[in-house]
Amino acid sequence: MEFDRQALSQAIAFRRALHQAPELSGEEARTAETVAARLHGFAPDQLLTGLGGHGVACIFEGAEPGPSLLLRCELDALPIEEISDAPHRSRILGKGHLCGHDGHSAILTLVASALSQRRPARGRVILLFQPAEETGAGAAAVLADPAFAAIRPDMALSLHNLPGLPLGEASLREGPVNCASRGLRITLSGKTAHASMPQDGLSPMAAMTRLMPALAALGPGGALDESFRLVTITHARLGEPAFGIAPGTGEIWATLRTLRDEAMAALIEEAERLVISEADAAGLGHALAYEDIFTHCENHPAAVALLRSALDAEGIAHRPGEPMYPSEDFGRFASVSRSAMFFLGAGLDHPRLHNPDYDFPDDLIAIGARVFLRAVREALG
Incomplete structure (x- = not known):
């Protein structure tokens, strides 16, 4: 033709x-x-x-x-x-x-x-x-x-x-x-304080440093078979860009990826449970939001x-x-x-x-x- x-x-x-x-x-x-x-x-x-x-x-x-x-x-x-x-x-x-x-x-x-x-x-x-x-x-x-x-x-x-x-x-x-994927935006909220007196606030720093590798461990990647799961940390933000403020808020962005939608549902459940557990243990508030949602x-x-x-x-x-x-x-x-x-x-x-x-x-x-x-x-x- x-x-x-x-x-x-x-x-x-x-x-x-x-x-x-x-x-x-x-x-x-x-x-x-x-x-x-x-x-x-x-x-x-x-x-x-x-x-x-x-x-x-x-x-x-x-x-x-x-x-x-x-x-x-x-x-x-x-x-x-x-x-x-x-x-x-x-x-x-x-x-x-x-x-x-x-x-x-x-x-x-x-x-x-x-x-x-x-x-x-x-x-x-x-x-x-x-x-x-x-x-x-x-x-x-x-x-x-x-x-x-x-x-x-x-x-x-x-x-x-x-x-x-x-x-x-x-x-x-x-x-x-093509894989299913979605962006997970995690917001952790505590309390700001003066940088000279961080004990007066509640920083999400320690919870974030635990959460990021723990989330990545939920999806190590590998071969594209039915068990495939990949979690990629794409962005993180802690507090404000200032030397005088101990941070009270933080964000983690992660992309979740699976071969099929059914596996995505299970990965979401595990990721959310992990976030809630870490936030509760640290006395932090939390919010979860999803963007860039693709079905397989x-x-x-x-x-x-x-x-x-x-x-x-x-x-x-x-x-x-x-x-x-x-x-x-x-x-x-x-x-x-x-x-x-x-x-x-x-x-x-x-x-x-x-x-x-x-x-x-x-x-x-x-x-x-x-x-x-x-x-x-x-x-x-």
């Missing part, structure tokens, strides 16, 4: 334009407007905006009734300064498309271009440009949006580029593909079969691969449809995701679009 040279050139230019103007999770208003304007030119049967915040859905209807197939990409960038000499490098200080969401969006615009020329024979194709993937909030917000009920799919597909895998080669497997991502056999068939038909080499340590909020779509994500190699020596020198390989735009469009043709004609 080949694409018109002009359409491909426009998709690459569109990707680079998005790359220059990155917006963070939940702030993708301008990106969404740019995407919607581009999609409007393909005359879709329906164009929805504002889904779950700044989400955009572009819908192409078939002539006959049939199932709905959703293809999903992401809109958001990262709060990381880009290091690059490329002409299309980020123009926004401290922000960059360093995960490839600009490239994923360009892939779906190329699919839209092809569908505008030939719609599916039956059913409908929903191209979803999802906000806030990096925080884990976007998919949940889209699914909770009342407008999503009208476009609820029978199957959902997605992709992510993957440095370390040969350029253009794919990885696809059934079962769990699991590929449905039927969706995997469709993607595998599309990869074979396009002559794209693929391997089963292994589950991945990072999380991905596409897993939430499994609650409403059969879903699967595949990974597309960005090159063995390509800079890794979230690195400041990462840039999406433009060669993947046509490859990703070919796989998606082949899946559409096989599923819907």
